[in-house]
Amino acid sequence: MTTDIRSLEMPNAEGYFGDYGGSFVPPELQTILDEITVAYNEIKEDPEFINELTMLMKDFVGRPSSLFHCKNLSAKIGGAQIYLKREDLNHTGAHKINHCLGEALLAKKMGKKKLIAETGAGQHGVALATAAVLVGLECDIYMGVIDIEKEKPNVTRMRILGANVIPVTRGTQTLKDAVDAAFEAYLEDPVTQLYAIGSVVGPHPFPMMVRDFQKIIGIEARAQFQEKNGKLPDHLVACVGGGSNAMGLFTAFLEDKAVKIHGVEPSGVGLEDGKHAATLTLGQPGTLHGFKSYLLQDDAGEPLPVYSVASGLDYPGVGPQHSLLKDIKRVNYVTAGDEETIDALFELSRTEGIIPAIESAHAVAYAMVLAKDLPKEETILVNLSGRGDKDIDFVVENYGKKFGV
Numbered sequence: 260m261t262t263d264i265r266s267l268e269m270p271n272a273e274g275y276f277g278d279y280g281g282s283f284v285p286p287e288l289q290t291i292l293d294e295i296t297v298a299y300n301e302i303k304e305d306p307e308f309i310n311e312l313t314m315l316m317k318d319f320v321g322r323p324s325s326l327f328h329c330k331n332l333s334a335k336i337g338g339a340q341i342y343l344k345r346e347d348l349n350h351t352g353a354h355k356i357n358h359c360l361g362e363a364l365l366a367k368k369m370g371k372k373k374l375i376a377e378t379g380a381g382q383h384g385v386a387l388a389t390a391a392v393l394v395g396l397e398c399d400i401y402m403g404v405i406d407i408e409k410e411k412p413n414v415t416r417m418r419i420l421g422a423n424v425i426p427v428t429r430g431t432q433t434l435k436d437a438v439d440a441a442f443e444a445y446l447e448d449p450v451t452q453l454y455a456i457g458s459v460v461g462p463h464p465f466p467m468m469v470r471d472f473q474k475i476i477g478i479e480a481r482a483q484f485q486e487k488n489g490k491l492p493d494h495l496v497a498c499v500g501g502g503s504n505a506m507g508l509f510t511a512f513l514e515d516k517a518v519k520i521h522g523v524e525p526s527g528v529g530l531e532d533g534k535h536a537a538t539l540t541l542g543q544p545g546t547l548h549g550f551k552s553y554l555l556q557d558d559a560g561e562p563l564p565v566y567s568v569a570s571g572l573d574y575p576g577v578g579p580q581h582s583l584l585k586d587i588k589r590v591n592y593v594t595a596g597d598e599e600t601i602d603a604l605f606e607l608s609r610t611e612g613i614i615p616a617i618e619s620a621h622a623v624a625y626a627m628v629l630a631k632d633l634p635k636e637e638t639i640l641v642n643l644s645g646r647g648d649k650d651i652d653f654v655v656e657n658y659g660k661k662f663g664v
């Protein structure tokens with residue numbers, strides 16, 4: 260295993276971060292992935308592409324997102340100072356628009372006509388449908404019929420934006436089946452379509468490419484924090500589903516040895532009875548959806564069913580770079596459960612007036628635990644990956660009583 264600091268950021272030519280990543284796909288798809296890698300490596304140095312993306316990040320997404328000191332929450336806890344990187348303030352309400360715009364622009368430059376993707380809760384679907392409109396591409400979103408039923412507002416958003424939401428009726432009719440259906444559709448016509456993966460997962464070059472498009476989060480936050488405080492934060496905290504918002508924040512700080520980094524996985528209703536999605540905490544290396552990484556799998560290597568109160572975090576795999584960062588102990592991977600996460604969602608809402616996405620509330624929950632035992636001078640920077648508007652009905656229906664709603 261390598262601990263060369265540069266390999267923390269760059270995969271090798273085959274897309275490996277240490278032992279993880281790579282590309283495990285049929286040969287006909289490998290040809291297309293190689294083309295995407297070549298196009299991406301050219302485009303990322305192209306001033307025209309960089310300018311266009313930078314302009315859109317500013318004028319369309321609303322970047323830079325702000326850095327906010329939670330004085331009320333920090334005072335109430337009585338320990339370290341908590342800061343939020345406000346990705347919830349981006350257009351469409353989360354960090355996903357950062358990589359969707361990048362992928363859409365790349366597709367356009369490659370002469371593709373259509374973006375396709377899967378979606379679970381609909382967040383990636385909405386961000387991609389938005390990017391497709393802006394850049395002028397068609398958009399097909401594959402979604403299990405159970406999720407379509409559960410996530411009506413996001414389905415409506417995608418349809419208003421002109422995307423085709425294609426119901427997937429096979430298997431469990433949820434995310435994994437939607438991935439399979441989208442992959443099949445992609446294989447039928449990989450020439451005019453681009454499969455826009457929704458996190459730092461999948462075969463090379465997606466973990467690298469999505470990470471690169473997200474790393475603006477950490478670049479901004481590092482400069483903003485230094486300007487405010489004249490130093491770097493002592494701790495970083497981000498939730499980890501596939502791992503894109505976390506890599507977005509962490510990348511700019513990986514070489515700052517004094518900055519302690521924490522990735523928070525969902526322990527759901529508890530690590531003991533299997534109802535969780537704590538891939539790095541309890542998984543073993545394996546292969547899924549075309550890449551090697553830690554996985555929650557059975558003895559035959561089949562992905563296990565996973566669960567979290569946050570549908571954006573319930574994936575049995577994780578981005579390969581996180582697996583390397585775990586093994587070399589650069590990032591400390593921890594968990595937060597459903598109950599403490601919902602408590603944190605209400606706590607942030609009622610101390611700071613910010614309703615976080617349930618995904619992001621996992622990071623807030625861990626930051627609150629961490630802050631308690633640290634001195635007041637220490638600082639914790641949390642990536643608030645998204646806003647909670649999508650979750651309010653669910654939260655009130657299931658947990659409202661406890662909080663008098």
Ligand SMILES: *Cc1c(COP(=O)(O)O)cnc(C)c1O
Pocket residue numbers: 353354355382383457458459498499500501502503504505571572616618619644645646
């Ligand atoms: C999708 C989503 C996540 C999980 O995805 P990552 O790739 O792990 O970042 C986290 N937060 C929000 C708000 C999301 O929409």
